[in-house]
Each structure stands twice: as C-alpha cells, then as structure tokens.
Amino acid sequence: MTPRENPTAADPAALTALERTALLTAALRAAESSRADRLYTDPYAAGLAGAPGRELLAEIAAVTGRRTGTDGTDVPSTPDFNAIRTRFLDDRLRHLTHEHGVRQVVLAPAGLDTRAWRLAWPDGTRWFEIDRPALLGHKGRRLAGRPPQADLRTVAADLTGPDWEESLRKSGYDPARPSVWVLEGLLYYLPRDDVRRLLTRIAACSAPGSGIAADLVNTAALTLPHMKPLLSVFEGWGTPWVSGFDEPEALFDACGYTVTALQPGDEGADFGRWPDPVPPRHVPGEGRVFFVHGSLRAPR
Ligand SMILES: C[S@@+](CC[C@H](N)C(=O)[O-])C[C@H]1O[C@@H](n2cnc3c(N)ncnc32)[C@H](O)[C@@H]1O
Numbered sequence: 001m002t003p004r005e006n007p008t009a010a011d012p013a014a015l016t017a018l019e020r021t022a023l024l025t026a027a028l029r030a031a032e033s034s035r036a037d038r039l040y041t042d043p044y045a046a047g048l049a050g051a052p053g054r055e056l057l058a059e060i061a062a063v064t065g066r067r068t069g070t071d072g073t074d075v076p077s078t079p080d081f082n083a084i085r086t087r088f089l090d091d092r093l094r095h096l097t098h099e100h101g102v103r104q105v106v107l108a109p110a111g112l113d114t115r116a117w118r119l120a121w122p123d124g125t126r127w128f129e130i131d132r133p134a135l136l137g138h139k140g141r142r143l144a145g146r147p148p149q150a151d152l153r154t155v156a157a158d159l160t161g162p163d164w165e166e167s168l169r170k171s172g173y174d175p176a177r178p179s180v181w182v183l184e185g186l187l188y189y190l191p192r193d194d195v196r197r198l199l200t201r202i203a204a205c206s207a208p209g210s211g212i213a214a215d216l217v218n219t220a221a222l223t224l225p226h227m228k229p230l231l232s233v234f235e236g237w238g239t240p241w242v243s244g245f246d247e248p249e250a251l252f253d254a255c256g257y258t259v260t261a262l263q264p265g266d267e268g269a270d271f272g273r274w275p276d277p278v279p280p281r282h283v284p285g286e287g288r289v290f291f292v293h294g295s296l297r298a299p300r
Contacts, residue, residue: 014134015134015135015138016132016134017237017238017239018132018189018238018239019131019132019134019135019138020052020056020237020239021056021111021185021189021237021239022109022111022112022131022135022185023048023049023050023052023053023056023112024049024053024056024057024060025082025111025112025113025185026042026045026046026048026049026053026111026112027045027046027049027053027054027056027057028057028078028079028082028083029042029045029049029082029086029114030042030045030046030048030049030053030054031057031079032079032082032083032086033045033046037272038083039083039084039086039087039271039273040083040086040087040090040118041118042086042114042118043118044114044117044118044142044143044146045112045114047142048112048114048139048142048143049112056237059233060078060230060233061078061079063229063230063232063233064078064079064229064230078230080264080273080274081264081289083271083273084264084269084270084271084273084274084291085184085185085215085264085291087271088213088262088268088269088271088291089182089184089213089291090115090119092180092182092211092213092293093105093115093119093180093182093213094119096180096211097121097122097125097180098122101178102178102179102180102210102211103122103124103125103126103177103178104125104126104128104173104174104177104178104179104180105121105125105126105127105128105150105179105180105182106128106130106168106173106179106180106181106182107127107128107129107130107131107182107184108130108159108181108182108183108186108198108202109130109131109132109135109159109183109185109186110129110130110131110135110136110139110154111131111135111139111184111185112135112139112142113129113184114143116129116148116149116150116152117143117146117147117148117149119149120149121149121150124151125150125151126150126151126153126172126173127148127150127151127152127153128153128154128155128168128171128172128173129152129153129154129155130155130157130159130164130168131154131155131156131157132156132157132158133156136154136156137156140154153171153172153173154171155167155168155171159186159198160190160194160197160198165201165204165205168205169205173205175205175206175207176207177207178207178209178210178211179206179207179210179211180210180211180212180213181202181206181210181211181212181213182212182213182214183198183202183212183213183214183215184213184214184215185215186214187214187215187216187243188216188217188222188241188242188243188244189239189240189241189242190242190243191242191243192243192245195243195245195251196251196254196255199212199251199252199255199257200255200256202255203255203256203257203296206296207296208296208297208298208299209295209296209298210295210296211293211294211295211296212252212257212259212292212293212294212295212296213291213292213293214291214292215289215290215291215292216244216245216248216251216289216290216292217241217244217245217287217288217289217290218244218245218246218286218287218288218290219244219245219246220244220246220284220285220286220287220288221241221244221287221288221289222241222242222243222244224285224287226287227287245290248261248290248292249261249292252292252294256296256297256299257294257295257296257297258294258295258297259292259293259294259295260292260293260294261290261291261292262290262291262292262293263278263279263288263289263290263291264278264289264291265277265278266278269291
C-alpha cells in the first residue's frame with residue numbers, strides 16, 4: 001500500500017488512491033462551474049470534491065496550467081480538456097436519451113459524476129452507476145437528501161472483477177434493451193489487456209445498437225517529455241497512466257463497436273475552448289487525447 005492509499009483524517013471515506021481520482025474530477029468540475037464562460041454547471045461538484053479534491057487539483061494545476069510550449073505554441077491545460085470532455089459526454093447522453101429513446105444509461109465508472117442530478121432525463125430513464133463500494137458510499141453520503149432526475153441504481157463492483165455483470169442485472173439492467181455506456185476517466189489507468197477485456201464484456205451485455213463513449217490517450221502521451229510533469233503527479237499518487245491506444249477505432253472495432261474518435265479542438269469537441277490546431281492523425285510523435293463515441297454492431 002502506498003502512503004496515499006492510507007486513509008487519513010482529511011479523507012473521511014477512506015478512499016484508495018484510484019478512488020481519490022474521483023475527487024480530482026469533481027474539483028475540476030467545480031472549477032469549471034465557477035467560470036463565466038463555463039461549458040456546464042455542476043452545483044454539487046464543490047461539495048463532493050471538498051478540501052481533498054481541491055488539494056489534488058492544486059497539484060495538477062501546478063504542472064498543467066496553460067503555458068507556452070518549447071516550440072512557442074500555447075499548450076492547453078488539463079482543466080480545458082476536462083471541461084470539453086464533460087460537455088461532450090453531456091451532449092452525447094442527451095442526444096441518445098432525448099432524441100433516440102435510449103432509457104438505460106450506465107456510467108462505468110461513475111465516480112462523483114452528477115449528471116443524474118444536474119440534468120433532466122426522459123421519464124423512465126434507468127441510470128446505473130458502477131464504481132467501487134467505498135466511492136459509492138462516499139458519494140451516497142454526500143448527496144443524501146438530493147433526489148436524482150432519473151431512476152438511479154448504484155452497483156458497487158470492480159470493473160476488472162469477475163461478476164459485475166451479474167450485479168448490474170440484479171440492479172435492474174436489461175441486456176436486451178438498448179443502453180448507452182460511458183467510460184470516462186478510466187481507461188488510461190487500466191493495462192491494455194484489461195481495457196480490451198472490459199470493452200468485450202460490455203459488448204456482451206449490450207443490445208445491438210447500444211451506444212458507447214469513452215476517453216483515451218495515445219501511446220506518445222505516456223512518454224513525451226512535456227507530459228512528464230503531469231504523469232509524475234499521477235505516479236506519485238499511486239495511479240499511473242499505463243495504457244494508450246494510437247488507433248482507438250481499431251480497438252473498439254475488435255470488440256464489436258463502430259466508433260468515431262475526436263480530438264479536443266475537432267468540430268464537435270471544441271466548444272470554443274481549444275484554440276490550438278489539432279495535429280492530423282498521420283503526424284507521428286504527437287500526444288493525443290481521444291473522445292470516442294459510437295455503437296455496437298449487430299452480430300454477423
Ligand atoms: C477519474 S475518476 C472518473 C470517474 C467519473 N467517470 C468522472 O468522470 O467523474 C476514476 C473512477 O474510476 C473508478 N475506478 C477505477 N478503477 C475501477 C475499477 N476497476 N472498478 C470500478 N471502478 C473503478 C474509481 O473509483 C474512480 O471513481
């Protein structure tokens with residue numbers, strides 16, 4: 001156990017290092033919500049993040065503030081990336097539920113995400129939040145008395161463990177009905193084989209046509225010198241980024257999905273917050289973030 005995995009008085013829910021990354025994400029959403037030009041408003045984020053989340057964000061902000069790169073370009077920051085990711089996924093979920101009739105949403109993992117509370121969802125939307133038990137316990141305590149705007153079902157499980165599908169089904173998930181799955185802020189913490197296994201398992205319990213959305217980084221993002229300060233912070237927390245994929249379309253294709261991969265700054269993933277040119281996919285050696293969205297093909 002690393003020192004950061006030890007429960008402390010400042011961490012009442014005794015979260016592990018990986019679970020604590022959800023505090024960071026909540027702190028990022030709180031910071032975005034206080035901006036005049038915010039891309040969304042999360043009124044719960046500040047309370048969920050608390051002082052521990054703000055401390056984690058301060059460590060990240062110290063190494064990723066918007067700055068000038070060695071080649072003179074303006075390097076966007078983790079907060080900009082995170083704001084775009086949240087808004088991009090908000091829009092995907094609204095589109096699939098309100099316009100395409102999907103009534104099962106699965107956040108895998110949920111972390112301290114509050115979309116079920118802060119956004120309006122169509123009647124009959126079942127909202128499944130999978131995460132580890134301690135994290136869901138912490139979230140439940142913090143949001144007690146605040147009703148969600150969907151039929152919320154929590155599923156305390158490990159997504160790399162043997163039986164989360166059974167727990168999900170027992171909580172009311174119907175694999176025969178269309179669903180949309182969101183894998184936000186997870187995949188780079190998992191080894192490559194675990195990523196493939198997870199996508200395959202999700203496909204196996206999803207109806208054809210079901211949606212999926214996720215964020216990933218490419219392999220260069222794990223090794224480029226200008227990424228080192230950020231990567232070192234995550235390593236120091238005991239939560240290193242361990243996997244990247246250069247061809248996310250191929251990764252998802254092998255698991256049964258047809259997807260589109262956008263980079264921040266691409267049309268549909270910009271929102272006026274990514275002023276830099278997007279490096280074309282064929283240019284080697286660029287660090288990349290991908291926002292992936294698509295759907296499960298019917299079996300042939
Ligand atoms: C960076 S947070 C992102 C959470 C959420 N999607 C969001 O955007 O706020 C990462 C989350 O992944 C969860 N997590 C990591 N590995 C997991 C696993 N194997 N099974 C279930 N949850 C996991 C952690 O508990 C944490 O809540």
